[in-house]
Amino acid sequence: MSRDVKLRAEILKLVEEYYQERFAGRSFDPARDTVHYAGRVFDADELVKLVDSSLDFFLTASRYSDQFEAEFAEYFGLASAFIVNSGSSANLVALTTLTSPKLGDRRLRPGDEVVTVAAGFPTTLSPILQNQLTPVFVDVNLGDYTAIPARLEEAIGPKTRAIAMAHTMGVPFDLDTVLRLARKDHLWVVEDNCDALGARYRGQLTGTFGDISAVSFYPAHQMTMGEGGCVLTGDELLGHIARSLRDWGRDCYCAGGESNTCGKRFSQQFGTLPYGYDHKYVYSHIGYNLKVTDMQAAVGVAQLGKLDRFIARRKANFQKLYALLEKHQDRLILPQATPHSDPSWFGFVITVRQDAGFTRNELTRFLEDNRVETRNLFSGNLLRQPAFIGIPHRVVGDLTNTDAITERTFFIGVFPGIDDAQLEYIDSVFERFMGGERVS
Amino acid sequence: MPQKLRCEVTRILDHGERVYSVFLKPETQAPRFRPGQFLHLTLDEYQHGDFWPDSRPFSIASPPSERSLLRITYAVKGRFTSRMEMELHAGRQVWIKLPYGEFTVSPRNAACLLAGGTGMTAFTAFLSGLEADYPHPVYLFYGARRPDLLVYRTLAEAAARSCPNLRVCFLAEQGDASTDYRRGRIDLDVVWKSISDPLNVTYYLSGPPGMLQGLKAGLGQRKVADGRIMVDAWE
Numbered sequence: 001m002s003r004d005v006k007l008r009a010e011i012l013k014l015v016e017e018y019y020q021e022r023f024a025g026r027s028f029d030p031a032r033d034t035v036h037y038a039g040r041v042f043d044a045d046e047l048v049k050l051v052d053s054s055l056d057f058f059l060t061a062s063r064y065s066d067q068f069e070a071e072f073a074e075y076f077g078l079a080s081a082f083i084v085n086s087g088s089s090a091n092l093v094a095l096t097t098l099t100s101p102k103l104g105d106r107r108l109r110p111g112d113e114v115v116t117v118a119a120g121f122p123t124t125l126s127p128i129l130q131n132q133l134t135p136v137f138v139d140v141n142l143g144d145y146t147a148i149p150a151r152l153e154e155a156i157g158p159k160t161r162a163i164a165m166a167h168t169m170g171v172p173f174d175l176d177t178v179l180r181l182a183r184k185d186h187l188w189v190v191e192d193n194c195d196a197l198g199a200r201y202r203g204q205l206t207g208t209f210g211d212i213s214a215v216s217f218y219p220a221h222q223m224t225m226g227e228g229g230c231v232l233t234g235d236e237l238l239g240h241i242a243r244s245l246r247d248w249g250r251d252c253y254c255a256g257g258e259s260n261t262c263g264k265r266f267s268q269q270f271g272t273l274p275y276g277y278d279h280k281y282v283y284s285h286i287g288y289n290l291k292v293t294d295m296q297a298a299v300g301v302a303q304l305g306k307l308d309r310f311i312a313r314r315k316a317n318f319q320k321l322y323a324l325l326e327k328h329q330d331r332l333i334l335p336q337a338t339p340h341s342d343p344s345w346f347g348f349v350i351t352v353r354q355d356a357g358f359t360r361n362e363l364t365r366f367l368e369d370n371r372v373e374t375r376n377l378f379s380g381n382l383l384r385q386p387a388f389i390g391i392p393h394r395v396v397g398d399l400t401n402t403d404a405i406t407e408r409t410f411f412i413g414v415f416p417g418i419d420d421a422q423l424e425y426i427d428s429v430f431e432r433f434m435g436g437e438r439v440s
Numbered sequence: 441m442p443q444k445l446r447c448e449v450t451r452i453l454d455h456g457e458r459v460y461s462v463f464l465k466p467e468t469q470a471p472r473f474r475p476g477q478f479l480h481l482t483l484d485e486y487q488h489g490d491f492w493p494d495s496r497p498f499s500i501a502s503p504p505s506e507r508s509l510l511r512i513t514y515a516v517k518g519r520f521t522s523r524m525e526m527e528l529h530a531g532r533q534v535w536i537k538l539p540y541g542e543f544t545v546s547p548r549n550a551a552c553l554l555a556g557g558t559g560m561t562a563f564t565a566f567l568s569g570l571e572a573d574y575p576h577p578v579y580l581f582y583g584a585r586r587p588d589l590l591v592y593r594t595l596a597e598a599a600a601r602s603c604p605n606l607r608v609c610f611l612a613e614q615g616d617a618s619t620d621y622r623r624g625r626i627d628l629d630v631v632w633k634s635i636s637d638p639l640n641v642t643y644y645l646s647g648p649p650g651m652l653q654g655l656k657a658g659l660g661q662r663k664v665a666d667g668r669i670m671v672d673a674w675e
Contacts, residue, residue, distance in 0.1 A: 055489075056489030057489065062489060063489070066441065066443050069441040073472075080441065081441060240542075253540075255492075258491075261480065261537075261540055262541070263497040263673075263674030264674065265675065266675060
């Protein structure tokens, strides 16, 4: 064994020891600790792979990125997975892919309409606007927080070319309706699967139904790379376009530091460039650089191995929390799955009923004061956010429930870092609040 | 998604005339690939984190269902393939990266496959996977210098037996007159007469540069649209 290989093995052994000393074996102290809404869940494997990658010092995408993309595509049974630096970037790439001139008449063009919802995270909506497309908003159900199917039907107009929505908080939207409308009117379907990694609809993983989908690996999500996301597609052409958009818009698909993978580097004709112009510097799209480092991907490889366990734990925590809180249903709307779905719960979403006798903010303030972290359902009604006031759009019907979410909805955690002791603590804090206790 | 894998050379078949098939067993199962895609093979040492060494592309001749044993076929033509001839032997470790390429026969319409020599490997995976009920006509014209260098003839014949829509024609530049194959190179006049509606067929060309150049120009002269001529050309 060469000295460098021996040294690496020693370093990685020490990293395992470090994990045990620094992170392992923590338990929840209800008198002192916070019940977080989300967080990183990891063991020594994440640290070892991270350091292993850093010892390669390749820095940009390399073996762990290759491994992750291959294993993640395999997980979904899809042809292509492209890691990007965030779920928001994944949404940007996914939607922008559909505007590529390589799609001919099917490409989305400025002014085309995209059906979506206003109750969600801004970067589901932003790519629609960034590509000069027009969002068409439909209201959502309270409880599952996904688009009302009947409104989707009403939303389709002569300029509608796509449906782009999130499986909000891990709950699959009504894919039967969406796919039927898409087939009927030849619409693109973009699944923002950022909240819902591992969710299933009629037994099939979300993210595999649409033409293209996006996943997030921010620490609050089902698995993490710190910062990271992924674009998935089963369509070869969409995959080529997505990769190009991620990689500066270039036509070449060589990995970083590699040349002439296609074997045609100096023998092709592009645009009005001279024949044989170096393919590495040919740009077929106006793109971005949204790639990740190999260190991020290394953490992703370790996390992917735990993904099914993470999802199962979220489901178990959700069930336990539901059982603990269902006694308050007269004052709280508890979360529910859509028909035919098996959610991969992002959080436990609660809407305070209008006649509850208290406000959302009174309840969340009490929970926060007692170290139970809460979050609003992201942006609430995006049309009321400063950045989005005045955007060109169309609303189908009204956004009554979307506004209710803005005013009365929040969520708490079910992530795998929450154990039974924390769930019981959450229950006790709710009990005290429902018994009349308030923050003074 | 492309991956870099260490492989063991398990077997080398010497077809004569410095044409060889190499069987590669990856240390872990190769990623999914499609018929017509290629791999890069390097003869140099590689470690993860290093820059990828000098390598050359080779069509994956084995079918996508066999991801544990990959086959390539090459003819010695330059410095790199000379090195392969000298250095590769059963038990040798090499690195490959795969899959790459878009030279995939479209299942949406009739196809004419024009294969010269080891260029046939771009089609072998496709032919291996042809089902009996393949809905469109497929015409294969497969030429080599000598009849014994039609390395994949048996595979093509087996595919034609199982798929009634596949018609095959073998050609050899040298050798005695025979009913088994035509004498000479792939001739577009012959191709044209063999196909019922030649302007509505997609042509896939794979072989030596001279052959590709000649056939591409010839198809253009016969008014075949550019979009119906697919060429598998590497530098």
